[in-house]
Amino acid sequence: MPNPAEVTLPSDREVRVTRTFNAPRQLVWDAHTRPEHVKKWQGYDGWDMSVADMDVRVGGKYKWQWKSREDGKQFGFFGTFTEVDGPSKIVHEQYFDPGDLGFGMPEGDPCIVSLELSEQNGVTTLVCNLKFASKEARDGAVSTGMTDGMEHSYSRLDDLLKAAA
Amino acid sequence: MQLDGYATSERLDLTFAALADPTRRAILARLATGAATVTELGEPFEMSQPAISKHLKVLERAGLISMDVDAQRRPRKLEPQRLDEAVEWIERYREIFEQSYQRLDALLEELQAKPPRRKRTRK
Numbered sequence: 636m637p638n639p640a641e642v643t644l645p646s647d648r649e650v651r652v653t654r655t656f657n658a659p660r661q662l663v664w665d666a667h668t669r670p671e672h673v674k675k676w677q678g679y680d681g682w683d684m685s686v687a688d689m690d691v692r693v694g695g696k697y698k699w700q701w702k703s704r705e706d707g708k709q710f711g712f713f714g715t716f717t718e719v720d721g722p723s724k725i726v727h728e729q730y731f732d733p734g735d736l737g738f739g740m741p742e743g744d745p746c747i748v749s750l751e752l753s754e755q756n757g758v759t760t761l762v763c764n765l766k767f768a769s770k771e772a773r774d775g776a777v778s779t780g781m782t783d784g785m786e787h788s789y790s791r792l793d794d795l796l797k798a799a800a
Numbered sequence: 801m802q803l804d805g806y807a808t809s810e811r812l813d814l815t816f817a818a819l820a821d822p823t824r825r826a827i828l829a830r831l832a833t834g835a836a837t838v839t840e841l842g843e844p845f846e847m848s849q850p851a852i853s854k855h856l857k858v859l860e861r862a863g864l865i866s867m868d869v870d871a872q873r874r875p876r877k878l879e880p881q882r883l884d885e886a887v888e889w890i891e892r893y894r895e896i897f898e899q900s901y902q903r904l905d906a907l908l909e910e911l912q913a914k915p916p917r918r919k920r921t922r923k
Contacts, residue, residue, distance in 0.1 A: 639894075654898075672907060676901075680899055
């Protein structure tokens with residue numbers, strides 16, 4: 636079983652997620668860049684990915700949308716690919732479309748999402764870096780609307796010390 | 801937990817900056833077991849009192865600990881709510897990604913599954 640995702644904060648407006656996968660890099664790349672694959676895994680519990688239009692090339696556009704199983708509400712992301720270097724790196728600009736949700740992040744500059752893949756002995760390491768336009772945008776990107784339904788019952792300090800060590 | 805406004809963002813930043821130091825994390829771990837004075841907190845470290853006090857100031861500014869000014873020796877105690885806020889926030893990010901990545905694990909396994917052959921090896 637691969638190690639669970641680790642989250643670090645490289646700067647006051649970035650979030651970095653690191654995760655390993657028991658699969659060759661090409662497959663992980665395909666899973667991220669082919670709409671028929673993306674729809675199967677990317678998203679949020681209780682939401683189905685209703686739209687995954689992707690033109691994976693520099694300057695190409697994408698549109699992702701999710702629909703709630705509970706009430707059919709939709710929201711999504713869209714933007715442009717700025718770097719495409721398969722199978723090791725892909726970078727895109729990400730704008731949030733609040734759709735039916737009634738809340739949103741500060742308008743203006745997008746979040747820059749960069750994905751880097753490296754492989755060793757059949758295990759692929761993924762580093763996903765999200766660079767927000769501002770501290771406030773980063774901090775506001777995780778909000779109750781999206782994360783309701785998650786239950787947390789951790790020993791807070793223990794987990795944080797583990798993560799920070 | 802809806803975050804809006806500069807105040808909350810700044811609070812998170814202070815919290816994360818405070819937590820970025822191993823000595824301060826150790827101090828918090830100690831305070832998680834009960835209040836303690838500056839002397840008691842300094843004991844495990846080879847550090848001068850002023851150095852410890854500096855760390856305590858950072859933790860106080862972040863709202864992670866507070867001081868009982870009335871007591872003679874002014875013990876510090878943990879303010880768990882501020883810490884909970886920071887941990888919960890970082891955990892939400894992690895949870896969102898981890899949910900997706902577990903589904904990706906399943907997809908990758910599916911993509912790598914080959915029909916049974918005579919000489920079949922699976923990593």
